[in-house]
């Protein structure tokens with residue numbers, strides 16, 4: 161019977177198979193014998209805390225849900241009886257569908273992606289990776305050979321019992337009265353871990369305390385430990401007991417509300433792992449309190465690794481919004497600009513009303529102000545990092561620069577600050593990218609433009625013929641290699657008054673940058689050859705223009721070439737070369753606009769052809785040359801020649817002539 165059929169029969173007690181992904185994951189988990197297994201506790205506590213957060217939010221508008229409940233808490237309860245560790249919470253709980261959806265499939269597409277990554281890295285057996293990534297609920301099977309989940313959704317009247325040995329599937333049925341009574345408040349989740357024989361040290365109170373301290377101290381919900389009978393209480397615990405209180409084993413205080421100097425780097429890091437569901441270390445932690453017209457606390461992290469779904473259009477905002485310490489949503493996309501979507505963290509507002517609908521939040525002016533505050537903080541933090549630790553900054557830029565640059569057209573008011581942190585590779589240094597400020601500082605006397613060339617990668621751009629004239633004159637050119645560059649460059653005309661100019665577009669005259677000697681030399685030479693040469697070229701230009709009229713709009717002498725005979729450029733008013741390619745790939749563009757073919761008047765080959773054209777243009781060699789020059793220009797551009805067999809034939813004819821005569 162398939163899962164669907166099982167459900168159809170409405171049998172209250174049924175066996176289900178895990179989705180394929182889950183089985184794969186469980187396989188990896190089960191084999192991770194020597195990994196850092198402690199993290200299972202972090203994962204289960206994190207889920208329990210999330211469940212409390214969610215119910216707290218639901219209860220704002222429906223106080224009945226928590227009417228007869230105790231304050232939110234999580235409880236750990238080791239028992240020697242059958243080596244069972246119980247972990248329970250009085251959070252929102254799960255109904256039947258949610259149990260199937262959440263614990264029978266990989267609900268988080270992130271986990272599936274992690275699986276892929278691990279597989280690609282050949283890391284299935286690499287134990288530590290699992291610890292780093294965290295595989296959520298399923299990590300409980302690292303330490304258990306059987307897991308039971310008793311859960312009841314707040315507001316429902318049915319309790320469910322889910323159980324599995326973590327191999328092929330799970331059983332789901334309605335819980336017995338006795339089982340349901342394990343839930344202390346009539347809602348929430350009670351998880352029983354039947355520990356594997358080699359994992360019974362997770363029954364030791366001290367071990368549990370130590371893990372909670374290491375990974376879950378920052379959880380806002382108190383975590384209690386019900387010790388086994390044999391446990392000897394500390395003096396502190398005894399005193400509390402006499403007062404009729406129970407001490408939590410974590411600090412149980414929202415981390416962001418604590419003063420910075422009382423928070424260790426480790427605690428920040430663990431908090432980042434918890435809220436981000438990620439396991440890299442943040443490159444920057446920004447913790448501040450905004451006071452004045454609007455008040456809020458921000459605790460933000462800049463990750464060191466690119467989230468797997470950075471370019472997924474469905475990607476949700478990764479900031480959690482709290483109002484006066486109550487979790488509201490992690491799905492408010494107006495809280496963070498999309499071009500900062502890699503930032504993780506918490507914003508806790510003092511000004512927003514608690515019972516505001518998510519829709520109203522979307523357009524709330526306070527939210528917009530907070531977004532501005534966040535943006536300024538993040539950009540200035542990145543600028544500081546660039547000063548303080550250049551290597552760390554550059555690696556961050558490498559991860560997120562392409563996304564941040566979307567802000568250049570998306571958020572005018574932050575453009576100046578974004579420009580401060582932008583880095584670009586240039587023709588000067590193959591290793592290290594430069595800031596625009598530094599580029600401008602190195603501009604030649606009289607240079608008015610910031611020159612750039614765009615394409616797919618810096619290394620191949622460096623060898624482009626269009627750059628020859630710049631290189632020979634020592635003029636630095638920025639190499640733009642992110643697709644987004646084409647888009648912001650359409651919107652942003654200048655940096656501090658210096659206009660951006662593409663070296664593959666329109667006319668470019670660099671003669672003003674020739675050194676004096678070079679100028680004198682070439683002036684003298686020009687005088688000598690001037691008359692003859694001008695006429696020489698015009699015949700060839702005319703011939704090429706007719707011969708290639710289907711492929712190019714114009715053929716003209718070039719001022720940007722020094723070594724190559726030809727190159728293609730875009731018309732001043734047309735679409736730039738690389739942009740055209742980008743658009744073509746995205747199928748938004750019919751290549752109707754033709755480019756311009758530039759020929760190098762100083763190149764031997766061109767001179768020779770010009771001489772031939774003078775005599776007669778009715779000449780097979782000239783015809784073949786025209787075709788080959790054009791194809792050559794395309795090939796350098798990384799583009800296919802329109803007719804490859806014609807190209808090959810043409811080339812053979814030339815080789816024959818060269819070799820055989």
Ligand code: ADP
Nearest residue numbers: 207208211253254262268295296297298349437
């Ligand atoms: P994640 O927490 O990253 O979503 P998990 O595998 O840890 O992934 O959990 C899967 C889902 O199961 C959670 O998103 C949540 O919806 C549900 N869940 C797990 N534990 C609990 C719990 N104690 N209370 C309520 N829901 C839970």
Ligand code: MG
Nearest residue numbers: 206207296297
């Ligand atoms: Mg989880």
